[in-house]
Amino acid sequence: MRLQTLAAQHFRNLQDFRIVPHPRFNILIGYNAQGKTNLLEAIYLSANLKSFRTHQNEELVRFGLQEARVVAEVQRGNDTLTLELKLQTRRRLVWVDGQLTRRLTDALGLLQVILFAPEDVALIKGQPSARRSFLDHAVFVSRASYLSILSDYNATLKRRNAVLKNDRRDAKLLEVYSEQLVEHGAEVIGARLELLRQLRPLFNDAFRNIFGAKLEASIRYRASWADQVDLDAPPDANTLRCAMLAAIRALGGDELRRKQSLVGPHRDDLEVLLDGTPAKAHASQGQHRSIVLALKCAEILLLKDRFGLEPILLLDDVSSELDSTRNQQLFSFLASLSGQVFITTTAREHILLDQDQSAWTVHQGGLTPAD
Ligand SMILES: Nc1ncnc2c1ncn2[C@@H]1O[C@H](COP(=O)(O)OP(=O)(O)OP(=O)(O)O)[C@@H](O)[C@H]1O
Ligand SMILES: [Mg+2]
Known part of the structure; x- marks a missing residue:
């Protein structure tokens, strides 16, 4: 292009x-x-x-x-x-x-286009929402239908949060929305994990090329519904739905007390590690810059691989x-x-x-x- x-x-x-x-x-x-x-x-x-x-x-x-x-x-x-x-x-x-x-x-x-702007250096250090946006954008450019998957999820999330905020809570309605949330949520997460699985080796290579071979960078998907997610063997949609439902149930009344949905892709995060240590807390400014550049270059390489x-x-x-x-x-x-x-x-x-x-x-x- x-x-x-x-x-x-x-x-x-x-x-x-x-x-x-x-x-x-x-x-x-x-x-x-x-x-x-x-x-x-x-x-x-x-x-x-x-x-x-x-x-x-x-x-x-x-x-x-x-x-x-x-x-x-x-x-x-x-x-x-x-x-x-x-x-x-x-x-x-x-x-x-x-x-x-x-x-x-x-x-x-x-x-x-893929943009690297100076403020992107904060991608890894800053709020999880920026990392989710990076991920969602990367999925979207390789799969246009993702936009409607994401908007279905966000609409369900909004409705479920409205029920949680309502003092006259309707347990049945909440249950219905929980089912819908995990249904759409599993699609969002499935698409993100698939993208990350493909992006990861390209990112590792790009980081090595830009920063040097002495340091090993890796990416992890941090889920609000599981302790670990194995990107090499990502869970299928059914497993994702069950894991999210179980995580919601395990919260007990926490969601009602805090009046918001605490489990789902809107609470997940992307983590970059350098030699096994979270970059968010430890990386230098130049390392942050190299990580973000490597992520963006990996996105380009992926699109080239997939669509030419x-x-x-x-x-x-x-x-x-x-x-x-x-x-x-x-x-x-x-x-x-x-x-x-x-x-x-x-x-x-x-x-x-x-x-x-x-x-x-x-x-x-x-x-x-x-x-
Ligand atoms: N709507 C506008 N109409 C006219 N001038 C504008 C408008 N919006 C921004 N500017 C001017 O554009 C200039 C900033 O341009 P830009 O951000 O592209 O700078 P830059 O060359 O990238 O600088 P830096 O090296 O500092 O990043 C400022 O002088 C600003 O006043
Ligand atoms: Mg400028």
Whole structure:
């Protein structure tokens, strides 16, 4: 998958532009606050139809104007398609090959990107919800039907929590919702475990390549309904349902006291270990960065393996906090992938590539070729 052209008008601080990216590496060089991340955001929006920085359309439109536009020509295998996104204060409109889509989700996933943003370093250290989102996103990009599985689960969870919150509790209704919760929950967990089983060896390799072979990284699924989950022999749906029901029963009245569902995929977590020790508590900043980069690269490798389509990698300020050896290893690893990459940097010397690249200087929102 490649961006053949990218154009935008009235988007954040970027002066209106149209660029023809390189099929491999695209480097955006500039001082702070010049518009580098804004450009990655325009690409991310074309893929996800929402930003990673805001939910407010008006923040994306250049100050004082009413509407912004982003147009991406995308090559997917042998096909090309044009995605056009219009952002107005209250509306987002998307055209695919000139046809206005009825629902935004019709255009979701036509372009696939994997983003590494500086704040992602906190993925392992931060709240479990961010790790669940990473996992769910990774499942979704390899299996579009997962979105409805997840939304069925979330709807059931909401209904069950409403019963738990209601002081005039209805034991029968709660039981019905418990059954539904484990039914949908087993589907969510089954899909996550399947993805993790495939992702794990790719992650281990990517981490070794980026960080070095001295440290062994591993991933674990931490379940709210079991002590251990064996990723090599994941439980089937029936076993998952029984384990969740048993865990719910074992809680006794805890859920009623706390007025929320305490068992299910919404309480599960992903854990990364370095030489058997949880990275969350012990890893250094550079190790965190390498872990997250390895997770994202593993996601790309998996999609390439499964669909032959390599998503576009967006790396925002990736080299800071990596020592020169790790930075070198990262770039050798990136060179071993075959997809398109966009990298921002404040200093070109961080970019250790000698070919297959185009570069632009980003200055006060303007893009100038820097080759
Ligand atoms: N809607 C908008 N209209 C005009 N300018 C905007 C808008 N939103 C953000 N900006 C400006 O964009 C600039 C920030 O751009 P961006 O985040 O892309 O910087 P950057 O080059 O990635 O910097 P850094 O190296 O610090 O990450 C800021 O100067 C900000 O004021
Ligand atoms: Mg930035």
